[in-house]
Amino acid sequence: MFGYLLRRVISGILVLLAVSFVLFTVFAKGPAQPALAYCSKGVCTAEQLDIIERNLGLDQPLLQQYGTYIKGVVAGREINSGTLSLDCNVPCLGYSFKKFEMVTPFLLDRFPATLSIALGASVVFLTVGVAVGVISARNRGKPLDRGLQGFTMLATAIPYYLVALLAFLFLVSKWGLFPTTEYVAPFAESFSGWFKGMLLAWLVLGLFYTTAYVRYSRGSMVEALNEDYVRTARAKGLTDRRVALKHALRAALVPVVTIFGLDFATILAGTIFTERIFNIQGIGLEALQSIGQQDLPVISATVLIAATFVVVSNIVVDVAYAALDPRVRL
Amino acid sequence: MTDMHHPSSTPAFLEVDDLTVRFPTRDGVVQAVTGLSYKVELGKTLGIVGESGSGKSVSSLAVMGLHDLERTDITGSIKVEGQEVVGLSENRMRKLRGNAVSMIFQDPLTALHPFFTIGDQIVEGYKAHHSGVSKKTARAKAVEMLERVGIPQPNRRVDDYPHQFSGGMRQRAMIAMSLVNDPKLIIADEPTTALDVTVQAQILDLLQELQRDFGSAIVIITHDLGVVAEMADEVLVMYGGRCVEHGGGKEVLTHPEMPYTAGLLSSVPDLVGDPRERLHPIPGTPPSLLSPPRGCAFNPRCGYTHLVPGEMCTRELPPLESGGRGSAHLKRCHLTDSGTVLAEQLPVYAGTAMDPGEPAGPTAEPDPTPKENAGE
Amino acid sequence: MSEPLLEVTDLVKHFPVKSSGFVRRTIGQVQAIDGISFSIEKGESLGLVGESGCGKSTTGRVLTKLYEPTSGSMKFDGVDLAPLSQKQMLPHRKDIQLIFQDPYSSLNPRHTVGSIVATPLRTRQVVPENKTMDRVKELLEVVGLNPEHYNRYPSDFSGGQRQRIGIARALALQPKLMIADEPVSALDVSIQAQVINLLQDLQREFGIAFLFIAHDLAIVRHFCPRIAVMYLGKIVEIGDRDTIYERPHHPYTQALLSAVPDVKQAEVGGRRDRIRLTGDVPSPINPPSGCRFRTRCWKAQDICAKEEPPLLQIGRGPSAGTGHQVACHFAEPNTSIIATPQSHSA
Structure with a gap:
């Protein structure tokens, strides 16, 4: 029973990792430019976009971004965005710049x-x-x-x-x-x-x-x-x-x-x-x-x-x- | 049935008289059982023999009142200890079921509920017919029953689930279940068909032993002539929903008077005699119960119709009457001295009755001698 | 004597039993077949009898490589099939065909009878495509079906007729060996004899060898001149039919025969010896030490638990020279199991 549950939980975690990774990749590589969403009225100059992307960590390699995300889910992380620095507690699912709120709570x-x-x-x-x-x-x-x-x-x-x-x-x-x-x-x-x-x-x-x-x-x-x-x-x-x-x-x-x-x-x-x-x-x-x-x-x-x-x-x-x-x- | 002479005239525990069971379906009316009569006395065993679709199981389910009455038409009479069962209210019927009359089913794996313990399932029947049974008494009863049917360590096994039992033990548990209220009549529907031979022997021995100890009447339903030979005092052979031969066990099996019985006997190989001898199968397939053949239901497969004058076999249903071997041996056959004819021809009983030009359609089994038409 | 068609030596098939823990370790083996040896001559039929779980059906499946053997050899026509891969096995497949027990589930209900029987012909391209249907009709006729019914579906046929379709399919590639696994046990009594007679005709006509697997001792006796009795993955006795049925040496064979209810026995006044085994067949995962039958055997002594009795030739008396082999420390003939009219007078 215990062994069975352990096996099922581990395979379940693997499934969730796969789902989250696919999701992450789709959003990162997809046509929607995430940073664009944070421009006022959806219009930004290239410089502004660069800054937002750097603030969001979107300029980093995909795997690194994903690693940060997963680390946040498991251990929590600190979210830095320009002047903002916030503690995101476990399970950290990110910060919504639209709502200016932590996603999890x-x-x-x-x-x-x-x-x-x-x-x-x-x-x-x-x-x-x-x-x-x-x-x-x-x-x-x-x-x-x-x-x-x-x-x-x-x-x-x-x-x-x-x-x-x-x-x-x-x-x-x-x-x-x-x-x-x-x-x-x-x-x-x-x-x-x-x-x-x-x-x-x-x-x-x-x-x-x-x-x-x-x-x-x-x-x-x-x-x-x-x-x-x-x-x-x-x-x-x-x-x-x-x-x-x-x-x-x-x-x-x-x-x-x-x-x-x-x-x-x-x-x-x-x-x-x-x-x-x-x-x-x-x-x-x-x-x-x-x-x-x-x-x-x-x-x-x-x-x-x-x-x-x-x-x-x-x-x-x-x-x-x-x-x-x-x-x-x- | 006026032509019914029972082999015995002592009051019987179970008396079935002119029982007819019909299932109306979209395709027509299934004539499952027609005009069946028999009696079983306490302490005696009746063997009902037949192939699938012969009506052997249907007739016994009628005795138990287990048919869905909204889909089944039952006429005739079934008397258990003198009490009429046909038309009895569900409430009164339930008082008989599993109490004075109980049933053992074919496949103990599917007949036992997989989710409840053996003990629970045994005791359930006891509680249904006794009020205010304490948990302790119930458990003790279950253990006692398991012990009676020879399950080792009944104290422990009582809490097992059916899947933890072997096939033979499951059938023993099934028997324990059916015996829990000391029934006077046990109907065993193919009780050993799903079992291995050595286990089958154990189960048959157990049934005989229990009958000796408790004097119950047993109706054993089977397709296996060997089982009948070992168990039954009296044999009733069914074909196409009707009784076609009825008499003392040994008598019927050694001196069949109905060509179908003789055909069954010569189509099964046995443990004695020359094994190199060819089997003599009955040609064709059992009749459709939706539209049984006119006249004798067996006539399309029978090798003796030419001996009966006037095409009686295809025109008229033969009555069930005593043949040449005394009033206790009934047969349903137009052939007057069928017993003698069959005794002479038994070894050469061969399927020559089928018209070779007849197409082997869905209901007709082809000519079983392919060599003749193989044309190689 | 020429080389046998099939020679099975020390064939073993074990199925691993996995634990239910996190790591699924193998914690035991179901010893379905544990070192069996037998041979079948060309055109001969060997019966394999035993109760459920004795390994008789597994044997049939291993021989057709539906299961991979764990060890041992199975020389067929001079080639050991045991180590062959599924691909290497392909050319030999047509020579060994299976007839299944259940004529309902072994035929695809959505294919016509013609296409069921034609499939092996087409995949093997043994006859030109334009001749395939002729051959199918020929085969249907051989098994006693109306050849004009080739475009009907299995559901249009009765159980016995379906079994004939299965036989026609097995026959299509003119196999040298047919493995018939309980070919008639799903059929009504009056139909069984029709199918048995058909199989016998085919065997005689085409010289096909049979491995006839069945639990019904009377049918096996009728079909097979030589019979092997299996118990818990082992062959306990093998010999010709007269020896096995009239002078069985192994206690299990004796008990098995004694248990068969038989009409003719009732006729001659019942059995003289009635042997009743107690209990059930032990688990093949953890079979008894020594002789596997000892837990149910009335002859068992200390040696039976310690030493496994080898399958030995019985060389004396009337069985000499018949290839009669028995695996029992206390083998002795019992001639009174079956009350034959002859043995009555003897």
């Missing part, structure tokens, strides 16, 4: 909002999705199942941003059925404010993912219900309910957990539409804005964070697998 500040969205939406789509999937599978072929499947199909066909936008416009703005969406810190400020502010985002994002989870869990539940061991369980004289919820569901959950791990990581990395439409200051919104402003340190940081979540969730999923299935040994 800036994103950390935005993270709770995104985490809130991810947690709440997951609760919604896991409970509703799996429950509906199980109901659908247990009634497979019957009108109820067909109706549920038709509905999820329909729901999947509508673009998410449209659903979110309409929900916001009608439920909040027009009818006022839901409170205005916003992020309120649950512990520092108000728990009920947090809940109210997030509720619509949770429901809309949650229900959007629900359609997919109905399909996954229905599929794997139907498969599990056809397993020999389910027939054995029935032959013992157990109730259908117990057979479905203990024997079949336990097996059906395993593939769902795998997909959930990746979905959760993706949501954590920022839900751009959700944050934009419901006006929640999360990582996704920052990523969107930084792209608009060509704020390269912030863009790289968000990409790196997303990759980290995917790597970590993969490891977590594997551990969960071993916990669910006694045949799997790590």
